[in-house]
Amino acid sequence: MQMSLFIYNFVMCSVLIIGFPLFLVLTILLPKWKDSILERFGILNRTLKDKIKNNINLWFHCASIGESKSIISLAKEIQNKYSKYQLVFTTTTWTGKKILKEYFNNSTVFYLPIDIYFFMKPVVDVVKPKVLVVAETEIWPNLFYLTKKNKGNIVVVNGRISRKSFKKYKMVKGILADVLNLVDMFGMRTEEDASFIKELGAEPDKVIITGDLKFESLLINDKxxxxxxxxxxxxxxxxxxxxxxxxxxxxxxxxxxxxxxxxx
Known part of the structure; x- marks a missing residue:
């Protein structure tokens, strides 16, 4: 895992350096990017840190609005049944953050840092999740590695892998298998999704089929x-x-x- 992580971080740093001028332009021109810049580089303000630390945190990560909607019913159920846990949410888009704040206005919601070790580590060290719940196919090696290092459990929910994505993932199967081995449970949508994740390196006894959680989210919205x-x-x-x-x-x-x- 250490070698795989080193290679991954080297590649990610190279991509960031090459793409930094574009990143800078977007930050200057788009207010949404400007508002998120510090969090994307792993810098949380004191208010966020004070709200998160010294709690038993369940961390939900959803890439965007679709993934955010898919975990609403699950997160609400956990919130109602296990009040001793604090829910923490991260996303990578403004729309994802907006929908999460709408449904969980008393919970902490912020942008996931770029998945480079030295950006991700300060955030994981603050959250110290008891459980990290990741929606769909958000597989981030540093996030997973640091969560396990902090003795947290990792669960993938509403997991899905398209045939097109499966072919791409197979090209980095060696590295991906190391990351998938860090996950404690995969809840996949279909038999095909389950078959794909097992072929990519997930341990079969960790994979279950749960159906699509997006349908459950309709029941949470009374209107x-x-x-x-x-x-x-x-x-x-x-x-x-x-x-x-x-x-x-x-x-x-x-x-x-x-x-x-x-x-x-």
Missing amino acids: KSKEIINLIKPFCYSNIIVFGSVHLSEMKILLDSFKSILDK
Whole structure:
């Protein structure tokens, strides 16, 4: 693991140096980038540090708005059942931060640092997570390594790997396997996702299939739940045919075919 981590950090530092001019321009031109710059380099203000430290922290990381929405139901359930734990959230986008603050306004939400050892270490040392919960395919070697070094557990939830991503991951399977071995449990969406993660190096007994947590998040939003109920209610006592995953261009063909069947 040490050699894999060294190679990874060397590559990440090289990418940062090459891309730094662009990073600087974005920071100057875009207020959203400017507001996040310190946190992305692992510098938390005193208010954040004081709120986080000396607590039993459960750390949820979600890349953006989609991943953030997917863990809402899980995080709410944990928050209700285990009040002694403090929830800490990180994301990499402004939209992800906005949605997390909307649902967890009393919790700490900030941007995940760039995954380079000396940026990530100060943050992990402050949070010292009891459990790190990572949504979907956010595999960050330094984050994982430092969490285990601080005696935390790591869980991947709503895990997914597309076939395209799988082919790319296979190219760095040797390094990736070392990182995956740090994870204590993988909750994957489908059989295919589970198969992919095992082939990339995850231990089979650590992999379970949980389905898609994004569907659960609809139940947390009362307004959205009522909209769904009102939409479905008129059809509850009727025979229903569902055309799933249909493109607009296919609708006329389906409707004409269905009408033809009814006419017969």
